[in-house]
Amino acid sequence: MNWPALTRYEGARICCNPEIWGGIECSYTRVRDTYGDQLDFCGHYVRGIEDIELIIQLGIKSLRYPLLWERYGSLADDDPSWKTVERELSMLRSSGIKIILGLVHHGSGPDYATLDESNFPIELEKFANCVARKFPWVEYYSPVNEPLTTARFCGLYGFWYPHKKSAESFAEILLKEIKGVVLSMKAIRAVNPSAKLIQTEDLAKTYSTKTMQYQADFENERRWLTFDLLCGSVKPGHVMWNYLRWVGISESSLQFFIENPCAPDILGLDYYITSERFLDEDTSKYPIALHGTNGSHTYVDIEMVRVRHEEPRGPAVLIQECWDRYKIPIAITEVHIHGTPDDQIRWFNFMWESCLKLNESGVDIRAVTAWAIFGSHGWSKILTEPPGEYERGVFDVSNGQPMSTRYTQYLKSLILNPNITNAALAEKGWWEAGDRYLCEDNAVINLL
Numbered sequence: 206m207n208w209p210a211l212t213r214y215e216g217a218r219i220c221c222n223p224e225i226w227g228g229i230e231c232s233y234t235r236v237r238d239t240y241g242d243q244l245d246f247c248g249h250y251v252r253g254i255e256d257i258e259l260i261i262q263l264g265i266k267s268l269r270y271p272l273l274w275e276r277y278g279s280l281a282d283d284d285p286s287w288k289t290v291e292r293e294l295s296m297l298r299s300s301g302i303k304i305i306l307g308l309v310h311h312g313s314g315p316d317y318a319t320l321d322e323s324n325f326p327i328e329l330e331k332f333a334n335c336v337a338r339k340f341p342w343v344e345y346y347s348p349v350n351e352p353l354t355t356a357r358f359c360g361l362y363g364f365w366y367p368h369k370k371s372a373e374s375f376a377e378i379l380l381k382e383i384k385g386v387v388l389s390m391k392a393i394r395a396v397n398p399s400a401k402l403i404q405t406e407d408l409a410k411t412y413s414t415k416t417m418q419y420q421a422d423f424e425n426e427r428r429w430l431t432f433d434l435l436c437g438s439v440k441p442g443h444v445m446w447n448y449l450r451w452v453g454i455s456e457s458s459l460q461f462f463i464e465n466p467c468a469p470d471i472l473g474l475d476y477y478i479t480s481e482r483f484l485d486e487d488t489s490k491y492p493i494a495l496h497g498t499n500g501s502h503t504y505v506d507i508e509m510v511r512v513r514h515e516e517p518r519g520p521a522v523l524i525q526e527c528w529d530r531y532k533i534p535i536a537i538t539e540v541h542i543h544g545t546p547d548d549q550i551r552w553f554n555f556m557w558e559s560c561l562k563l564n565e566s567g568v569d570i571r572a573v574t575a576w577a578i579f580g581s582h583g584w585s586k587i588l589t590e591p592p593g594e595y596e597r598g599v600f601d602v603s604n605g606q607p608m609s610t611r612y613t614q615y616l617k618s619l620i621l622n623p624n625i626t627n628a629a630l631a632e633k634g635w636w637e638a639g640d641r642y643l644c645e646d647n648a649v650i651n652l653l
Contacts, residue, residue: 228269437466
């Protein structure tokens with residue numbers, strides 16, 4: 206099977222609708238010495254092929270499937286766990302579903318090659334080569350999911366291992382992850398020269414008051430680092446080159462990415478209700494728990510959706526910015542919201558309609574992905590207290606077994622008919638409601 210073609214005839218662009226993909230929330234995080242495995246929390250390891258059968262019945266075209274380094278990297282070739290993976294991948298392959306293998310998903314690496322060790326990239330390369338030799342027919346890979354997000358949570362905010370809180374640690378961790386991607390794809394392509402990289406990252410943007418604009422400007426440059434490094438564009442003169450050198454990264458470390466570009470074949474963009482942020486130095490309007498500092502100003506960092514404003518925002522705006530910057534095909538690789546099945550229908554439809562309109566205008570969007578097929582645990586507290594609160598996904602496994610919901614049926618119908626409607630769409634989602642704002646004082650925020 207090939208990706209949907211973008212055909213040109215006499216200057217006119219004939220575009221296909223995006224495909225609908227699926228993905229299993231599979232974060233494998235470490236907090237101090239406690240590990241959190243989403244696949245364990247949702248019961249996938251127990252149900253195994255039963256889950257795969259349900260996924261096949263959805264009718265999706267591709268699946269983001271986790272083959273995680275921390276779980277499989279130390280296993281012998283004859284370990285039964287490999288046989289389980291082989292069986293599940295064979296079922297998916299036989300059904301015609303394309304597989305996108307993920308090797309590290311917010312993980313910090315196995316004990317012998319963690320993010321605070323220099324051997325992380327090289328050892329990941331070895332694991333990637335092992336996977337490619339076991340499954341030489343797999344074409345699509347995401348070796349490291351959301352490197353920038355992981356580097357922030359591990360190296361800047363200290364939420365996950367190795368719990369560092371400095372700009373230098375953030376940069377060092379990010380470069381290890383990106384180097385791991387480059388070396389992994391090199392190892393994979395040594396086995397399968399046609400292998401393609403689908404690089405995922407949070408589709409983020411920061412807005413602010415006039416006072417905090419300098420911080421927003423910095424974060425809006427930093428958000429592109431994953432793709433810029435992989436494309437080999439972080440060179441002298443690039444804003445982030447100067448920043449990375451300033452925090453202590455050597456010129457030779459940055460030169461590696463210039464000499465070894467590994468531009469993604471598909472940009473995998475993950476967009477959540479929390480992806481767009483707003484910075485406000487008037488902390489008196491907000492609970493003290495939201496107050497923070499960058500050393501120069503004390504301010505709050507809140508979801509943009511909670512703020513009254515007139516500045517253009519939303520997934521369509523951000524996707525267009527990404528397309529204009531890279532002109533690389535795009536897939537929306539995670540679409541998920543915590544809420545009722547009707548909320549989930551409205552949110553997916555919101556993303557779907559945004560992508561259809563962008564596709565018609567010339568943006569090459571290949572797919573929209575229903576994420577967290579079996580739900581997720583603990584994201585309300587950033588996976589720091591496993592297993593944490595459960596959020597239903599395409600299926601609801603709150604009782605231990607996957608149960609279909611109205612959202613499940615909506616997705617199945619949408620896959621068969623991209624123009625399908627649904628009763629839930631008669632009402633707006635809460636993110637469009639007038640009572641969503643954090644405080645009424647936001648009505649007078651100066652965005653200019």
